[in-house]
Amino acid sequence: MNRIDQKLQTLQEKGEKAFITYMTAGLPDMERCKELIRTQEKAGTDVIELGIPFSDPVADGPVIQQASYESILLGTNITKVFQAVEEVRGEGVEIPIVFMLYYNTILHYGVQAFVDRCLQVGVDGLLIPDLPYEEQGEINACLDGQDTTYLLQLVSPISADRIEMITKEAKGFVYCVSSMGVTGQAADFHKEVRSYLEKVKAASPIPIMMGFGIRNAEDVANLKDTIDGAIVGSYFINLMKQYGYDMSVAEQYIRKFKKELNEN
Template sequence: MNRIEQRLNQNISNGVKSFITYMTAGLPNYDTTKKLVKAQEEAGIDVIEIGVPFSDPIADGPVIQQASFEAIQNGATIDKTFAMMKELREENVNVPIVFMLYYNTILHYGPEEFAVQCKACGIDGLIVPDLPMEEQDELKTFLSDDTILIQLVSPVSNDRVDQILSDAKGFVYCVSSMGVTGQAADFHKEVKNYLSMIKSKSKIPVMMGFGIRDAKDVSPFISDIDGAIVGTHFIDLMRTSNYDSKVASDYVTKFKQDLNNTNK
């Protein structure tokens, strides 16, 4: 069983909601990225999404776009990001880690070689927001069970939901609003019904993302999800704290505590 599946399924068995953060690789540099990963692992984060910087991150709002731009300006590359991952695993960092990236990066690298590098570096999952279900077969052919492809659904997935969920692994990433990331809890008007529908159909954990800042943002939906994902707010927090590891650790600890207190 994949590390993501082990962690999230264990949480469900224990009645615990899961928490995932997103951060951009190489922002402000790779050494700091590593420190932030380690701080979050120690604080009890369940999964970390690491964004691979890309010049045209179409699913992301201004904050993550700027983060990606700055990381690239500072020299971030896919090969350096792979190297960072290898170092983290060699340094006994075992938290499940997902790469969030755009398909052009994979295509340019070569899907088969990309999959080989993912397995070698201990990457547990991939989120590829611009790779629709109908075009995933080639990449899936090369991925092992060690690196699973996470599926996204949205409030307008409608008739595609059953097909998307039929082959979903790890967790279902439920986009809670239309448009790009970082929309400050401006959730879709039908988000409650949508999440309830996904939860009733999904055989794997359901995670809610986009626009979340703290646990109270998801409290109205807590019975319909298995956890929450925070990206833009976490990057903002890191910027304002000058990428302070203790701030990252404290945020993870408090969010997860609040999330599970909401659940009681």
């Protein structure tokens, strides 16, 4: 059973919402990146979205663009990230890990080789924001026949006519983009965000997660009845950078968010 399914099933049985973070692979260096993964598992993060640095991250705002650039300057690449994941898995880390990356990285590595390596090291999911539903055939063919690495689906407020198509065979969870534009827009959600999320929830056979612009649990408090969890990216990256990747700050933030997210 996929680790994402296991985690979300456990949360559902407990009546809890999922807390997912985005972190850029390789920052502040690869060793402390691995430490941050271990810290997050200990603190209670439910799923880690591990961003693979790329030169043209079209779905990302200034914070993640800058983090990606800084990581590239440190020499981070997909081969090194695979190795880091393999190492933390070897240490017993079981938190679900999702790669958020752009399709050029996969094409350059080789689609089948990339999928094989994901299966080998323990990558649980893939989020590819520049790969439309209609163009997922090649990677789906490589992923077919196994349930340890999922291709996760994204929907946005302009996906109204496509929600049923995108979600009907989705696996793991559906990533609901909460606003138009790029990441990191400080809770500036789409004006009809509730209606949009309700449509996705009604169509999706699996949990739905809300991302883009979320900073704290209060930002999603009035939408908790509709979503199954929240994703924090740019704010978490800024927090880590501000405090010099102090692991105690990460742990405190995660525990506080998780507690408040699941308060009635």
